[in-house]
Amino acid sequence: MVMENIKVLNHIRKLRFLNDEMSQQQLADRVGCTRQTIIALEQDKYLPSLLLAAKIAWVFQVSLDEVFEFDFQEEL
C-alpha cells in the first residue's frame, strides 16, 4: 500500500472566532506572516511549514491536532 494523498484541513477560521473574533491581520501579526497567507490557509490553498503551523497552534493555545486535521488516503 502506498500513501498517495494526504488531505489537510484546518480550523483556523473557527479558532479565530473562538478567540475573541481575532482578525486575520491580528493572527498574521502574531505568527509573523502576511494576511494573504492566512487567507490562503483558510481557503486550503496553502500548506504551512511545521514552524508556522506550530506558531498558529501556540497563538490559540491548542495542539497541532486541534488546528489541523489530516486525512490519510491509501491506495493499493
Place this chain on the structure above:
Amino acid sequence: MSIQRKRAWQVLILWGIVFLIFLPLYFSGSGADEWGIDHNSRFLSSVVLGLGYVIFFVLQVKGRKIRKDEREYLIELKASQAAMISILLYVFIFGITMFVIYESKVFMPASWMWFLAYTTVFLAYISNSAFYLWFEKKMDGYGKY
C-alpha cells in the same frame, strides 16, 4: 492588493513599456542590418534601458518595505525558476533561428547580439513578474500548482 502583488504589477508594466519602446526603436530605419552603426538608435536604446533601471530602483527604494513570509518566498522561488527556464528557451530559440536564417549567408549582423542582450534583460523582468502573478493566483491545493 498585497504589496508584493502591486510590486509585481509595477515591474511588469515598467519593463513591458520599456520593451515596447525598444522594439520599434530597434526595427525602425534599416533594422538589424545597420543598427550597429546607427549611433542614435544605440544611444536611445541605452537611454531607454537606463531610464528603466532608474525607475526600477526608485520603485524598489521608495516603495514600502515588504515583509515577506514563507508563502511569498515559495511563490518567488517558483516564479524565478519558471522565468529562468523561459529565458533559457528564449535564448535557445533565438540562437537556432539566427542559425537557420543566416546559415547560407556569409555574415550575421552583430547587432542581433545587441538585440538579444537587451531583450533578455527585459524578458527576464517581465517573465519573473508575470510568473509571480500567475503562480500567486493559480496556487491551489496546499501550495501546489
